[in-house]
Amino acid sequence: MMLGMLTATSGAQEPVSLVHRPAPQFSLPDLHHARISLEQYRGKVVLLNFWATWCAPCKLEMPRFMAWQKQYGPQGFQVLGVSIDDSEPPAAAYADQLHLNYPVVMGDPHLGERYGGVLGVPVTFLIDRKGIVQARFDGESDLGAMEIKLRTLLADPAH
Amino acid sequence: MKWNRIGKRRLFAPALLSALSIVALHAQQTMSATEIPQNQLVQPEQLSRELQTDPHATLILQVGSRMLFDEAHIPGAEYAGPGSRPAGLETLKNRVAALPRDQAIVIYCGCCPWNRCPNLGPAWRLLHQMGFTQVRALYIAQNFGADWVNKGYRVEKSQ
Structure with a gap:
């Protein structure tokens, strides 16, 4: 049920960019009901991917993310999914079907807002080892460019 | 025998x-959103103008993601369930069942690029099968964030 309206805004506006800013912290249950916090991955390069089971471009990306998790995981890389499905069962079923090798938490509207507005998927953030957002990718992204960026972050001791 | x-x-x-x-x-x-006839689409700029003129003339229904709706939606819009799911179509059907068939309705989603949207086509077809004659679909090329929010058109968010 819609509880009420908080705001009505207008006027051309650029989305708040999180790039080069600290990634908003969160602690949310994953698909197995274990608590996952972003903080627990501090020291790793994190690929944070907002997705949904009804999102065709999301489904195209996920096998690549699984391959990256396997390939770059030992170097300190971690993929973390955020499902924006309306409920958990479809996300859990799809994760099982795919044999997903990274955790997925269930998102909420506040998390999307704190990440600068997630009003369409997929949206993917690359977060460096210090917890700073280094890139945002919207929509059907160039996965080659994304991989180059994450490899740069993995190799750079300053990040 | x-x-x-x-x-x-x-x-x-x-x-x-x-x-x-x-x-x-x-x-x-x-059914793909691309199958909705061109003459039954409404552009964001036009709908925004119409809402300024008479915000109550048209029933606006979001037929995509609840989470995206809660984060931001067109003022006055109602959430009517994801058109790609049977339960979503049932919600939509129930919402409009008692309305006169000449009620002006705009449906929108904005979860994904237009040609990837799984929700709009089925919702549009259902409304037509129910006999509604004044149904339009809001053309959102990329997603609701890029084509509505960032363009400065008014939004509300759920509490």
Whole structure:
């Protein structure tokens, strides 16, 4: 049920960019009901991917993310999914079907807002080892460019 | 022998009807937004103008993601369930069942690029099958964030 309206805004506006800013912290249950916090991955390069089971471009990306998790995981890389499905069962079923090798938490509207507005998927953030957002990718992204960026972050001791 | 044939027919007919209804439902659920006729689309700029002129003339229904709706939606819009899911179509059907068939309705989603949206086509088809004659679909090229929010058109968010 819609509880009420908080705001009505207008006027051309650029989305708040999180790039080069600290990634908003969160602690949310994953698909197995274990608590996952972003903080627990501090020291790793994190690929944070907002997705949904009804999102065709999301489904195209996920096998690549699984391959990256396997390939770059030992170097300190971690993929973390955020499902924006309306409920958990479809996300859990799809994760099982795919044999997903990274955790997925269930998102909420506040998390999307704190990440600068997630009003369409997929949206993917690359977060460096210090917890700073280094890139945002919207929509059907160039996965080659994304991989180059994450490899740069993995190799750079300053990040 | 004759009774055997009749018995088979009795068994076969319901099975055939059931199979046909599943095929019909699947076809309805998989209709692409690109199949909605051009003359039944409304552009964001036009809808924004219409809302400024008379915000109550048109019933606006979001037929995509609840989470995206809660984060931001068109002022006055109602959430009507994801058109790609049977439960979503049922929600939409129930919402409009008692309305006059000439009620002006705009449906929108904005979850994904237009040609990837799984929700709008089935919702549009359902409304037409129910006999609604004044249905338009909001053309969102990329997603609701890029094509509505970032363009400065008014939004509300759920509490």
